[in-house]
Amino acid sequence: MSLKEKFIFNFIQHDRWKYITDGLVVTLKVTFFAVLLGIALGIIIAIIRSTYEKNGSAMRGFSKFVLWVMNLLCKIYLTVIRGTPVVVQLMIMYFVILVSTRNKILVAVIAFGLNSAAYVAEIFRSGIMSIDQGQFEAGRSLGFNYVQTMQYIIIPQAFKNVLPALANEFIVLLKETSVSGYVGLMDLTKGGDIIRSRTYEAFFPLIGVAVIYLVMVMFFTWLVGILERRLRNSER
Amino acid sequence: MKKFMKGLLATTMVFAMTTALVGCGGSTEPATDDAAAETETLIMATNAEFPPYEFYEGSDVVGIDAEIGAAIAEKLGMGFQIEDMAFDSIIPAVTSGKASFGMAGLTVTEDRLQSVDFSDSYATGVQVVIVKEDSDITSVDDLFAEGASHVVGVQTGTTGDIYTTGDIEEDGLGTVERFPKGADAVLALTQGKIDCVVIDNEPAKQFVAANEGLKILDTEYAVEDYAICFAKDSELTEQINAALAELIADGTIQEIIDKYISAE
Numbered sequence: 001m002s003l004k005e006k007f008i009f010n011f012i013q014h015d016r017w018k019y020i021t022d023g024l025v026v027t028l029k030v031t032f033f034a035v036l037l038g039i040a041l042g043i044i045i046a047i048i049r050s051t052y053e054k055n056g057s058a059m060r061g062f063s064k065f066v067l068w069v070m071n072l073l074c075k076i077y078l079t080v081i082r083g084t085p086v087v088v089q090l091m092i093m094y095f096v097i098l099v100s101t102r103n104k105i106l107v108a109v110i111a112f113g114l115n116s117a118a119y120v121a122e123i124f125r126s127g128i129m130s131i132d133q134g135q136f137e138a139g140r141s142l143g144f145n146y147v148q149t150m151q152y153i154i155i156p157q158a159f160k161n162v163l164p165a166l167a168n169e170f171i172v173l174l175k176e177t178s179v180s181g182y183v184g185l186m187d188l189t190k191g192g193d194i195i196r197s198r199t200y201e202a203f204f205p206l207i208g209v210a211v212i213y214l215v216m217v218m219f220f221t222w223l224v225g226i227l228e229r230r231l232r233n234s235e236r
Numbered sequence: 237m238k239k240f241m242k243g244l245l246a247t248t249m250v251f252a253m254t255t256a257l258v259g260c261g262g263s264t265e266p267a268t269d270d271a272a273a274e275t276e277t278l279i280m281a282t283n284a285e286f287p288p289y290e291f292y293e294g295s296d297v298v299g300i301d302a303e304i305g306a307a308i309a310e311k312l313g314m315g316f317q318i319e320d321m322a323f324d325s326i327i328p329a330v331t332s333g334k335a336s337f338g339m340a341g342l343t344v345t346e347d348r349l350q351s352v353d354f355s356d357s358y359a360t361g362v363q364v365v366i367v368k369e370d371s372d373i374t375s376v377d378d379l380f381a382e383g384a385s386h387v388v389g390v391q392t393g394t395t396g397d398i399y400t401t402g403d404i405e406e407d408g409l410g411t412v413e414r415f416p417k418g419a420d421a422v423l424a425l426t427q428g429k430i431d432c433v434v435i436d437n438e439p440a441k442q443f444v445a446a447n448e449g450l451k452i453l454d455t456e457y458a459v460e461d462y463a464i465c466f467a468k469d470s471e472l473t474e475q476i477n478a479a480l481a482e483l484i485a486d487g488t489i490q491e492i493i494d495k496y497i498s499a500e
Contacts, residue, residue: 190414197397200331200351200352
């Protein structure tokens with residue numbers, strides 16, 4: 001078979017391209033909602049952890065105890081999530097925890113979102129901790145309370161610092177969703193696998209899937225580049 | 237295009253040189269594209285998730301296919317080695333020469349014949365449907381009934397997958413969920429995530445025995461013949477067919493099958 005015939009055999013015959021496009025939609029859905037979940041949960045964890053680290057020693061009594069417990073819970077969460085492979089977490093989520101649901105996309109979003117949150121939390125915490133203590137003191141002396149100082153002075157600067165690391169995490173997340181096939185969810189990689197199991201050809205399905213991932217990551221990197229340039233404008 | 241061909245040529249040469257180097261390194265490494273080595277060790281590609289045809293016992297792959305493969309190698313005076321891999325990787329492994337032949341309860345299908353040659357059949361398999369005991373699916377025909385919309389679990393790339401994709405998914409009679417392992421599909425069934433599993437009869441029996449509340453439908457989904465697959469125009473096809481015929485004639489094959497499948 002010539003290359004062209006092979007291409008037709010792998011993608012056109014029996015509408016096999018549908019496996020790829022259907023899979024791509026699933027991959028995008030899972031990644032998008034997992035990113036949202038990851039950012040939301042990650043920021044909460046990062047704020048708890050950095051608040052404890054910055055203010056814990058100055059606090060007294062019940063509020064210190066509450067913060068201590070929350071910090072401990074976050075630490076346990078980070079240890080467990082970062083200490084186990086995401087594919088194992090996904091299978092635990094599907095076969096052990098969310099036993100009664102039929103919605104595999106939901107399972108994948110939760111599994112990947114919870115996983116990503118742990119990494120995002122540490123990225124944000126490093127950003128918050130990297131801002132000079134003087135910025136904080138300046139905010140407080142201008143009459144801002146703790147939350148306002150965080151909101152208007154610390155977080156915007158921290159966000160700019162962590163943007164490259166954050167973009168990195170999302171690229172990893174996008175590619176990590178390729179293990180969704182382990183629970184029978186048909187994502188982009190699984191779509192390619194199904195074609196491979198029908199045509200017994202490795203080249204086109206695998207290269208095709210690889211190119212699509214690459215294009216998505218390049219597009220995302222380009223978007224982040226624009227965002228970084230925009231944010232840098234305020235420095236002048 | 238010219239550039240591409242040049243690159244291809246360069247890559248091929250680098251690959252050939254590496255292979256040659258590896259060849260110098262040690263004689264223990266079986267290189268299947270090397271005709272001399274091929275006569276020494278037969279490498280059998282299989283997916284050891286398919287009891288009783290192939291499964292792990294300790295760290296060894298055992299089962300009907302494994303024993304038949306070993307018997308053939310013995311008959312031909314060759315060494316024997318089993319490579320365990322994902323089911324859908326078996327045929328690519330055989331066509332690319334990474335394995336001498338594939339034996340994993342493989343059924344002869346038109347699509348597969350485009351990529352590989354098959355030996356004579358050595359066993360008969362039946363595709364059956366596993367359902368929960370209280371399922372509303374009571375016969376195979378229920379899956380094809382007008383307006384049916386069941387979620388069917390299969391193992392990726394198996395004949396069960398191929399049949400149900402054609403019969404059920406493409407006709408809009410339900411969806412097919414493809415799992416990497418038959419056991420995962422059965423687990424999803426016990427948890428109520430899917431409505432039935434289409435899989436080979438023998439592993440199905442073991443899955444049903446191991447899980448409470450499951451049953452196999454009385455009517456079979458399809459009957460099929462298992463055969464060994466080879467790369468197209470391989471010299472092995474003839475040799476192994478001859479060995480297989482002898483083993484069938486002297487009752488060895490039946491003995492092996494009886495050992496794993498108790499006659500009902």
